[in-house]
Amino acid sequence: METTAQLNKFELLKTHFGYDSFLPNQEEIINNVLDQKDTIAIMPTGGGKSLCFQLPALALDGTAIVISPLIALMKDQVDALKANGVPAQFFNSSQPYEEQQQVLRELQSGNLKLLYVAPESLPQLNFILKTIKIGLFAVDEAHCISSWGHDFRPAYTQLKSLKEQFPNVPLIALTATADRATREDIAVQLAIPNAETFIASFxxxxxxxxxxxxxxxxxxxxxxxxxxxxxxxxxxxxxxxxxxxxxxxxxxxxxxxxxxxxxxxxxxxxxxxxxxxxxxxxxxxxxxxxxxxxxxxxxxxxxxxxxxxxxxxxxxxxxxxxxxxxxxxxxxxxxxxxxxxxxxxxxxxxTEAYQLAKLERMQQYAxxxxxxxxxxxxxxxxxxxxxxxxxDICRTPPKYFDGTLIAQKICSAVARLQEQEALGMVLDVLRGAQNAQVYDKGYQNIKTYGAAKDIAWRDLQQYAIQLLNQGVLQIYFHENGRLLLTPLAKKVLFEGKKVRLAVIIQEVETVKTERAPRKRAELFDKLRELRLKLAQEINKPAFVVFSDATLEDMEHKKPRTREAFAEVSGVGEAKLEKYADDFLKVINRHLDGLESNLPTHERSFKMFAEENLSPSEIAAKRGLSEDSIYGHFIKMHQLGNDFEFSQFITSEEIQLIKDAKIKLENPEALKPYFEYFEEKMPYWKIKMGLYL
CATH class of the missing domain: 3.40.50.300 (P-loop containing nucleotide triphosphate hydrolases)
Structure with a gap:
């Protein structure tokens, strides 16, 4: 059963962030946090990590404390939150003392929904954190806590104390890159062994x-x-x-x-x-x-x-x-x-051995x-x-051959070695090497010993690397680089899945195919110029006003009204109020300019049919009378365009006008009809009824 906070999440999503739906995994992660559960979220860059703690921060009581490693990151995210109408601040060593004190006063008063803080600055807040209501802790760039991670940051190791001091406050750890070893280390270092881990597609x-x-x-x-x-x-x-x-x-x-x-x-x-x-x-x-x-x-x-x-x-x-x-x-x-x-x-x-193993894997990728x-x-x-x-490989592939038998031999060796040995030993066993390391472990007695002795060591190594790159094998770097079988390997061994291996030559010539440069529409450039101007006025980065994705959606939807502008992805209530009028002016001028070469009746019809504007809205935007707009619709119908007049005039009204035509002395002029209907029927409707 959904909680009240979960039921409100879509309203918060639209109101503060301007989106109608969540990206993959976001909703499940947010629900887990709203259920007060510890969470580890592995999401690629651009996958929407920040929303996974920013939205729960709004839904939960108290302040969310966000531990973030970079001052630039804090400032940008706080600027973006404020632009969306969210009370947020950051606290770090770059701020003047007076500014820090103001942030602390806001924190103590309960006015903040999010506070970003550097891990080095966190100890300075301990005395306040114990006195306020904390909604959740969010540890961003969580791979920095792990010595297995690629950006280890010693100050992150003190964060283990958060769960010790605040055992009932949910904690979410987020990162864009973490292999299995790093994910496990994050859970241990943050003292959240029971955290549910969500891994989005990379x-x-x-x-x-x-x-x-x-x-x-x-x-x-x-x-x-x-x-x-x-x-x-x-x-x-x-x-x-x-x-x-x-x-x-x-x-x-x-x-x-x-x-x-x-x-x-x-x-x-x-x-x-x-x-x-x-x-x-x-x-x-x-x-x-x-x-x-x-x-x-x-x-x-x-x-x-x-x-x-x-x-x-x-x-x-x-x-x-x-x-x-x-x-x-x-x-x-x-x-x-x-x-x-x-x-x-x-x-x-x-961690020399670990780093060298990772470097070798990078080289294999290259x-x-x-x-x-x-x-x-x-x-x-x-x-x-x-x-x-x-x-580049898919676009200009090398020559391949059926390597299923070789793949089966390599996978079988890994299995018979109990998935405990690194690549070098697996190759030695397959090649039937007679060295002390093989004999000391008794590997000369296993069934796959010497099974690939007809293949040169270097070639066999390359085939094994290809299997790693194809996802048939994988390496546990933090466990001496031992090789393991993936679910794909089991299909190769037991379900007859075919494997293609590339023919090994000294140098593979590849011709790179590049994407043609994207042609920006003129409207997009105008919107970007306006965004830069507005950003400079408030001394903030351009994305704080709107992201490129939002400008792309404006370019696509071409809204002419505030109601239509509110439907643009990334436009929430705060930004609708701040920026709608400025952007609508640019869009309307652009569209009117494009249409300036069209005959006047075609321009009106286009605004009605393609932009869903009412006749009164078209009249206001074009500076014409409504009578003229309806006249344009009649003209377009005369030229053979479909038009449903029944939305403006009923069959009864048409009959009344035709009856009046019989009775009037001067049925060719419009004014007699206007007077006949005691000025209660507008001229445009009379004209329409006479036409129909």
Whole structure:
């Protein structure tokens, strides 16, 4: 049975966020939080994570405390919430003392529904938290708590105390990237062992996955940009020096590009972020520090100038493109020199073996000879059976052969080794290696020992990597990299599922197919200009006014009235009041301009038939009389267009007019009819009745 809070969730969704329905998994997660249950939510970038705690915060009594790692992320989300009419604030070390005290007063008074706080600043609030009503705790970017995660942040480890101090307050942990080891560690570190875990699909089908050799990277980039003019994108580099050098090269070629890295001052980094968010600098060349928490939906491409150290980070970074659901292009440049450099970074660290194993898996992805989306999703435990058709391998595939028997041998070896051994040992057993490691464990006695001795070690390794990329096998990195069988492997072993393997050659030549640049409609550009102007007036990022997705919906629906504007996705009550009039002016002027070359009767008819405007609304917008508008409808009918006059005049009224025609001395003029009906029947209706 649904609670009152659950019943109100759709009203809150529309009123404050402007949406009519939830994205996949959102409603189930929100219901779990509203039931006061601990929750772990794994949702890809652009999947709507924030709503999963923001909406419950409004439905539950008290204040939601949101632990967030980045100051820029806090500020942007608080700005967006305030724009939606939600009382929210943030508390962190960047604020002046007076501002901090004002936030604390608002918190103590119970006036806030959400408070964002950095993990380092949380201890300063302990004395207040014990005295107020807390609705829920939300730990955003929760992978930062895990040493298995790709962005470990020591300050997050103190968050375990939240459940100890507030055992009855529900806690939701959210992240966009977490493999099995990280998910388990999040539950342990936050002391929520019974939390229900929701894992949304990691598939972002609108992202084109493209891997290219590392030679001539700059030429590849300039060739790419020629087909993607006026689009926003991010280029990730490994070093500060690389970002500055490439940004300078791009600028010299006439592109608006800026470098972003940790060596800049806080003010410089903030300005660059704002320039990017507001499309002033559409290209950012950055180290991996850039982009986390930036809610910019119209990033059309992401390029990795160097290979990433793991798939987790790579996936998170490419996920910053195409958040509006429109096509986006991702390019990863790969060279062995990058691998050597990244190995050096990992060596000597506390988790060296783990990091090197993840790097090896990233390298295998880059060298994949089968659908890249299968490889990417398989890494996160999501196994698809069909090729995606939207990656470089699917567009220009290598030659394949029936590799079912080889796949069965590899899967059988993994099974007979009890899924306890890493790839190297599995290959040694299959090849019949006579070394101490094999003999010490007695593996020379198992049935699959030597089953693939006719296949070269290097080739067999590549076939096993292809099975990993196809989701037939998977690796548990935190358990010495042991190989496991997936549900797909069991189909290969026991249900006769066929496996295609790519023919291994030294170098696979691939011709990349790129998405044609999207042609923006003129109206979209006008709406974007207005958004930027309004954002600058309130000194906020452009997305705080409206996202690109909302502008796209305006462009599609072309609302002419406030009622129609309220139906645009992303328009809630607060934004309807603030912005409807400004945007409607732009839309109406644009549409009227497009129609200025149409004959006047066609313009009126179009507004009635396509925009659902009433004759009085059309008259008001066009500065004409209603009589003229009805005259236009008659004209269009005379020209052969269908028109249902019965919505304006009844058959009885038509008969009355025809009866009057017989009686009147001057039935050709309209005024005698008007006087005959004692001025109670309008001229347009008389004209319509005479026509019919």
């Amino acid at each position: 598939d972002r089908p609108n992202l084109y996955l493209d891997v290219r050799p590392g030679q001539n990277r700059n030429k590849h980039i300039f060739d790419f940009l020629r087909n993607h003019k006026n689009e926003c994108g991010i280029i990730y580099c490994l070093s500060r020096k690389s970002t500055e050098k490439l940004a300078a090269t791009l600028s010299a070629k006439g592109y608006k590009a800026e470098a972003y890295h940790a060596g800049l001052t806080s003010e410089e980094r903030t300005q660059i972020q704002e320039n990017f968010i507001n499309d002033i600098s559409p290209i950012i060349v950055a180290t991996i520090a850039f982009g986390m928490g930036i809610d910019k939906s119209n990033v059309r491409w992401v390029i990795h100038y160097n290979m990433r150290k793991n798939i987790d980070g790579y996936y998170q970074e490419i996920g910053r493109s195409g958040r509006d659901g429109q096509p986006a292009h991702t390019i990863l440049f790969y060279s062995f020199a990058d691998v050597i450099m990244l190995r050096k970074f990992a060596e000597g660290s506390e 060298e994949a000879l089968s659908c890249r989306r299968k490889a990417l999703l398989g890494y996160f435990g999501e196994h698809i059976t069909e090729d995606c058709g939207n990656c």
